[in-house]
Amino acid sequence: MRKIIHVDMDAFYASVEQRDRPELRGRPVVVGGDPAGRGVVAAASYEARRFGIHSAMPAARAARACPEVVFLRPRFDVYRAVSRQIHEVFRRYTERIEPLSLDEAYLDVSDSPACRGSATLMAREIKAAIRETTGLVASAGVSYNKFLAKLASDVDKPDGLYLIDPEAAPGFIQDLPVGDFHGVGPATERRMKARGIHTGGDLRRHELHELVEWFGKAGRHYYQIARGIDERPVQSRRERKSLGHETTYPNDLVGREAVEAALPPLAERVARDLAARELVACTVTLKVKYADFVQITRRRTFTRPLSSAGELLGALPGLLDDTEAGRRPIRLLGVTCSGLEAREEQPLGELDLGWPSAGSR
Numbered sequence: 001m002r003k004i005i006h007v008d009m010d011a012f013y014a015s016v017e018q019r020d021r022p023e024l025r026g027r028p029v030v031v032g033g034d035p036a037g038r039g040v041v042a043a044a045s046y047e048a049r050r051f052g053i054h055s056a057m058p059a060a061r062a063a064r065a066c067p068e069v070v071f072l073r074p075r076f077d078v079y080r081a082v083s084r085q086i087h088e089v090f091r092r093y094t095e096r097i098e099p100l101s102l103d104e105a106y107l108d109v110s111d112s113p114a115c116r117g118s119a120t121l122m123a124r125e126i127k128a129a130i131r132e133t134t135g136l137v138a139s140a141g142v143s144y145n146k147f148l149a150k151l152a153s154d155v156d157k158p159d160g161l162y163l164i165d166p167e168a169a170p171g172f173i174q175d176l177p178v179g180d181f182h183g184v185g186p187a188t189e190r191r192m193k194a195r196g197i198h199t200g201g202d203l204r205r206h207e208l209h210e211l212v213e214w215f216g217k218a219g220r221h222y223y224q225i226a227r228g229i230d231e232r233p234v235q236s237r238r239e240r241k242s243l244g245h246e247t248t249y250p251n252d253l254v255g256r257e258a259v260e261a262a263l264p265p266l267a268e269r270v271a272r273d274l275a276a277r278e279l280v281a282c283t284v285t286l287k288v289k290y291a292d293f294v295q296i297t298r299r300r301t302f303t304r305p306l307s308s309a310g311e312l313l314g315a316l317p318g319l320l321d322d323t324e325a326g327r328r329p330i331r332l333l334g335v336t337c338s339g340l341e342a343r344e345e346q347p348l349g350e351l352d353l354g355w356p357s358a359g360s361r
């Protein structure tokens with residue numbers, strides 16, 4: 001049986017800033033975009049989270065939720081350097097590492113001889129080594145597959161360590177709200193609840209053909225994870241072909257202005273992912289799903305690669321012109337970058353997350 005560890009740094013960007021600036025410890029800190037503009041929250045310290053602030057929230061709303069919050073621009077060069085230190089710790093235990101972002105990774109330690117083969121002891125040692133090396137706190141989840149290991153890492157945050165073994169898995173899944181299942185977004189959660197599916201136990205009561213009928217090919221995935229099945233391997237050399245984010249809105253977007261106002265958070269999330277992986281993109285795709293569920297995509301390939309939120313936002317209005325935005329209500333928007341290439345070193349100022357340029361304040 002496989003032994004998988006999921007390691008997730010706690011409030012990574014904000015924690016790095018609090019580590020490097022002791023005067024910020026114990027204070028609400030947000031790393032992300034400009035609260036005076038259309039910036040979004042990239043990371044929030046746990047002190048800020050007590051006010052309901054979370055990643056992807058508009059920075060202006062975060063400022064209203066907690067007027068004393070400290071806003072900081074991201075320092076991706078520093079975060080990347082810390083991430084490299086963390087991965088050096090991982091490699092003491094295994095070479096089978098699948099990074100998900102700068103602050104999150106799966107480790108397959110099935111064949112590791114460390115700690116007499118105990119994945120739980122390895123996870124404990126990894127957490128301690130990360131703290132000793134970087135001064136930062138990580139949470140870890142241990143299980144026999146990626147789905148459950150990721151769920152386990154969320155259980156006791158921050159500074160958590162949780163094991164879901166094969167005997168405990170059915171009971172853990174039984175009572176888990178479907179909204180907590182990774183891969184079940186808000187729109188799918190609403191559709192599940194409309195069919196009386198509120199927990200993993202409810203999901204497990206339905207046959208495969210029912211779930212496929214209701215949720216398409218994703219239904220097979222839901223059927224398996226409700227039974228604790230996830231055969232995905234830890235891929236140590238995974239080449240990303242695209243990066244993207246999409247949002248289904250609780251109320252349809254009506255009018256061109258409303259649609260344009262919804263684009264900056266998507267662009268900033270994609271730009272953050274590109275920066276975290278040190279990538280640039282040659283192609284930008286806009287996905288639009290109208291209120292009647294008709295879906296279209298519009299894409300453009302550029303001769304000069306794009307990476308910043310500002311560059312992505314510059315590309316989107318032209319794509320939007322080729323849709324019926326403003327004439328038909330829209331329920332979903334998505335922004336995806338493809339044609340990915342390694343990013344040459346950029347000045348930090350070019351990693352635009354919605355802040356004014358120097359001297360423009």
